[in-house]
Amino acid sequence: LNGNLSLTGALFQITKQNARSQNPDNTFTATGTIRVRGVRTGVAGRITPEWQVFGGYTYLDAVITNGVAPGTTGNQPLNTPRDSANLWTTYTFAEKYEIGGGATYIGQRYANNTDSTVVPGFVRFDATAAYRQPTYDVRLNVFNVLNATYYDQIIASDGGRVVPGSGLTAMLTLTHRM
Numbered sequence: 001l002n003g004n005l006s007l008t009g010a011l012f013q014i015t016k017q018n019a020r021s022q023n024p025d026n027t028f029t030a031t032g033t034i035r036v037r038g039v040r041t042g043v044a045g046r047i048t049p050e051w052q053v054f055g056g057y058t059y060l061d062a063v064i065t066n067g068v069a070p071g072t073t074g075n076q077p078l079n080t081p082r083d084s085a086n087l088w089t090t091y092t093f094a095e096k097y098e099i100g101g102g103a104t105y106i107g108q109r110y111a112n113n114t115d116s117t118v119v120p121g122f123v124r125f126d127a128t129a130a131y132r133q134p135t136y137d138v139r140l141n142v143f144n145v146l147n148a149t150y151y152d153q154i155i156a157s158d159g160g161r162v163v164p165g166s167g168l169t170a171m172l173t174l175t176h177r178m
Contacts, residue, residue: 005045013037019077021068022113022156032113033066034077054102055087064113072113079154081107081121090128101127101145111160119162122150137175144168 014036021032042056062080067073076082088102104124111117125146130139144150144167152165 001045006043008040008042010040011038012040015065019064020156021072024069026157028156029068031068032064032072034062035065036060036062036077036080038062050092051089052091053087053089055085057083057085059083067113069113075113075115076110078110078113078156078160079119081109083107083121092132096132098130098132099128101125106150109154111154111162112156117160119151119154119160122148122165124148124150124165135177137173139173139175141171141173142168143171 016034016036018030019032019034020028020030022028038058038060040056040058042054044052044054046052060080060082062077062082064072064075064077067075083105084107085105086102088100090098090100092098102125104126105121107121109119109121111119124144125148127142127145128139130137144165147168150165151162153163155161155163
């Protein structure tokens with residue numbers, strides 16, 4: 001489409017040996033094996049010269065093929081969602097103003113390798129606005145616009161714990177080009 005569309009894709013299989021595994025006594029050793037088969041697709045393009053769209057989708061079929069702790073072989077590894085996706089768009093007007101926004105989706109995942117502690121999936125919406133000049137940009141990014149509750153970090157110890165993601169957050173930046 002005259003250079004206005006880029007499509008990407010990948011099929012892959014990754015085998016991680018000596019993966020960090022929780023032992024029955026709640027210590028950790030690098031002795032497990034995990035296999036991940038997946039698909040990643042992406043799109044980037046211009047609908048008009050001013051309007052850009054970016055997106056992607058990932059599917060992961062992950063399995064612990066050799067677990068150390070009893071009952072972990074055959075389970076889904078912790079912090080590995082089957083599905084994740086993102087969609088982002090920006091629009092430039094009057095050649096110096098930009099607005100945009102998008103969504104990030106992460107599917108349900110587990111906080112441990114016994115698949116007993118489920119971390120729910122989430123959708124987070126972000127936005128941006130910018131004023132662009134030849135030598136500088138001023139940009140406002142707003143993260144988690146709807147102040148959704150989500151879990152950003154997964155910690156395997158103690159049977160699985162999570163750290164909440166940031167609530168509604170704004171960041172103002174000034175970029176100067178020399």
